[in-house]
Amino acid sequence: MADPVERQAPAPPVEPAESVVVEPAGTVAGVWWRRFGSATVMIAALLGLLGFTLAVQLKTTSTDSSLAAARQEDLVRILYDLEARESRLRQDVATLEESQRQLRSGEQGRQAALAEASRRADELGILAGTLPARGPGLAVRFEAGSKPISAFRVLDAVQELRGAGAEAMQISGGDRASVRIVASTYFLDGENGSLVVDGRRLTGPFTITVIGDPATMRTGLNIPGGVVASVAQDGGNVIVEDREVAEVSALHKPRTLEHARPVG
Amino acid sequence: MIAVLALLAGVVLGLWLDPTVPAALQPYLPIAVVAALDAVFGGVRAKLDRIFDDKQFVVSFISNVLVAALIVYLGDQLGVGGQLSTGVVVVLGVRIFGNVAAIRRHMFRA
Structure with a gap:
């Protein structure tokens, strides 16, 4: 100097x-x-x-721009100011990144919850019969012999299928009318060998379309003294067919709950 | 006359050659220029007062420049270069104003 x-x-x-x-x-x-x-x-x-x-x-x-002609102490001060500003901005960046991360994880959690909820809704809809379903399963056809197929036999078959892991079922009559079988479905004997299912009259022959493991359900139906044997005893015939894709398309109209309320 | 011509020649030369100021001189050049301006205005005033002296002008010019640069240098060494150069500029500015006022009185009688 x-x-x-x-x-x-x-x-x-x-x-x-x-x-x-x-x-x-x-x-x-x-x-x-x-x-x-x-x-x-x-x-x-x-x-x-x-x-x-x-x-x-x-x-x-x-x-010259201002910097080249500036004095040393001015430059030092400017540098100091810039460094302070930089650290402030860096802090801002860190804060914003943190909040971005939180928001993103929150969004991910929400999306996961939504996916889970919709999956559960689908499952419950299939169980409650409010959604159509398809999958591997059986078509079980009841052909009446000398005596008509009784509601008791059909209910027996439905229970047997449920026991064998059936996930969705529907029963259709000869006129292609179908009724979804859910937990509250009831079967009554009607006139002339017809069947009243959930208040609808179905004429024979009846076909139960069921989605589930075909081998297990077939075994369940064929056990000695089981459904097939009982119907055959009455002179009828049960035809069990495997289906690659069984369509359960009939829907059950859900009841509006008047008294029951969810807990929690 | 010669002085004005020399001044103009210097300006033209400076504009034409367009040299870059070395970094070491950068703090001192503006102060030196202001000090020289002060000396020039003092010379003009002395000329109008008819007490202009060649030798005095040259000496005051050089000593002005030297002292101004020295003060700024000293200020830089003491760490108050910025403030001290401001002070030098203020003092020289006051002197220039005084000289210009005297010149004005001479030229316009006001």
Whole structure:
């Protein structure tokens, strides 16, 4: 720092002084220099230098952005300010990222809960008979023999299928009318070998379409003294067919609950 | 006349050559310029007062510049460079104003 100053400060006087001292040796310069006197030349040189530095300084100030011309302590202060600002902004970023993370995890939790809830709703809808279902299963066809198929036999078959893991069932009569079989479904004997299921009259032959494990349900129906055997005893016939895709499309109209309320 | 011409020549030269100021000189150049301006206005005033002296002008010019640069340098070493250069500029500015006021009185009688 000290060196350039020492060099700079004397610079204005030294240059003109040198020119003044040296120039007498020259021929042409010496002539016009003598005409005006040394002081005048000196003044001219000083003013020329002033104009020069003035122009340079003006140019530097106008072209330089503020930083290049700033003093060291100003730069330090600016740097300090910027660092403080940076750390503040960094904190902001961290806070915002944290809240973003929280919101995202909250959203994920909500989505998972929604998916779980809709899965449960589907399951319960199939159980309650309010949603159509499809899947592997059986078609069990009851053909009456000498005696009509009694409601008792059909109920027996339904219970047997439930015991064997049936997940959705429907019963259809000869006129293709179908009734979904749910927990509250009842079977009554009707006239002329017909069957009243949940208040609807079905005529034979009846077909129960059931979704579940076909092998288990077939075994359940065929056990000695079971459904197939009992119907055969009455002279009827039970035809059990495997279905790759059993369609249970009949729907049960849900009852509006008047008294029961969920707990919790 | 020669002085004005020299001043203009210096300005033109500065604009034409467009040199960059070395970093070490940057704090001192503006102060030196202001100090020189003060000396120039003092010279003009002395000329109008008819007490202008060549030698005095040259000496005051050089010493003004040197002292101004020295003060700023000292301020930088003491860690108050910014404030001290402001002070120098204020003092020189007051002097320039005084000189200009005297010049004005001479030229316009007001």
